[in-house]
Amino acid sequence: MPRPIDSDRLAFHRLVFARRRSGWWTPLAVGAVGIVLFLLMVLGAALVALLIALSSEEAARALNRVLNDGGVLDISDPLSLLIGLGAIALLLPAYLLASLIVNGRRVGFASAVFGRLRWRWLLVCAGLAVAMAIVVAIATALLPAEQSGESLTPPVGATLWLSLLVVILVVPVQAAAEEYIFRGYLMQSIGRWLRHPLFAILLPVPLFVIGHLYDPVGQAAVALFATAAGWLTWRTGGLEAAIAVHIVNNLLAFVTGIVAGTDPSAADVGWVSFATSVLLLGGYCLAVEYVLRRRPIARTYGLPRTQLPPPIPMPTPTATVPLPGEPTPELTKP
Known part of the structure; x- marks a missing residue:
């Protein structure tokens, strides 16, 4: 194992x-x-969907309808929601399995720095997010009322x-899958190469913004969310706070x-929506900080002594040979 940093305490972005x-x-x-x-997971899910479609004419029509939409998420169609959101959800097991294969156990x-997800802290953060x-x-x-995006016909009945x-x-x-990728994988990847947490917090923000096709106001709101989520992850030593607010949002x-x-x-986002995002994220970050100050939690991980760099050996005194005519030095016992 390569030597870590000059400290035996690792923040979240350095947990590699x-x-x-x-x-x-x-x-x-x-x-x-x-x-x-x-x-491979997407291919497996597609094969399962194809087998279901071949076994039922109604399922085939439903799948064909979703495919004809060109990947656009239709909130009035449960199958469209399942395929669109489920594809993103597959990122979570793919990343965790890849991390297990490459980085080991x-x-x-x-x-989180605790070595696992802190479920109690996740529930506390979820409560704070719901309150906000x-x-x-x-x-x-x-x-003032704001009309953004196209009005759709709400689904009814079943x-x-x-x-x-x-x-x-x-x-x-x-939502958890996105946090594990953008605040988990990317922050820890950047933290492996760059020590300061600002690099790990800010560098993944443009990638998160690119993944959301909004207008400039909407992308500004997404950038604000990504920055707040990155700060929360570093500040709390884990993904729980970011996952909680992402799920609630x-x-x-x-x-x-x-x-x-x-x-x-919808691609067009109004200023009212941007203002509400600022209020939600700002209030949530303040609430998390307040709870942290009242009930501190572990924010760093202490490396075991066996994983720390070996101590620098101190020079040992060496015997000197006297010059001709000089007295021989006497060795003193400690």
Whole structure:
């Protein structure tokens, strides 16, 4: 194992050094293996969908309808939601398995400095995110109404309940998968090469923005979210705080979209939506910081002494040979 840094305490973005293999090449290998595994998982899911379509004419029509949409997410179609959100959710097992293969055991360090996901802390953060979402909803009701995106016909009957079921079951995994990739894999990859946390927090932001096709206002909101999530991950020593707010944000957007007939993936985002995002993220970060100060949690991981660099040996005195005519020095016992 290569020598870690000059301290025996590792922040989240430096946790690669706590794994069995942490060479400079490991982030690149994890990315390559993860892409291969993701493509294999998508291929397997496509084969399953094809077999189901061949066994039922109604399933074949539904699958053909989704494919004809060109990959556009349709909130009124449960199958479209399942395929669109499920494909993103597959990133999570692909990344964790690739990390296990390349970096070795202790894959829990991909989640937090504790060596696993801290479920109690995740629930605390989820409660804070829900509370802030309620505050934002009340504040939004006092702001001018905003029409953004295309109005859709809300699903009714069984379609409505199936859509809500898909969102409730899949969105948490989809949101967690994005956090594991952008705040987990990318932050720890950059942290393997660059020590300062600002690099790990800010460099993944453009990639996260590119993955969301919004107008400039919407992309500014996405950049703000990515920056806040990166800071929360570094500040708390794990992905829990970022996962919690991401899940709550996405659930709120999709459930509201299904019930009200608005498209959560619409490209045009108004200034009211941007203001509510600022309020949600700002209030949530302050709430997390307040809880951290009241009840501190582990934010760094202490490397075992066997993984620290060996101490620098001190020079030992050597015997000197006297010159001709000089007295022989006497050795003193310690």
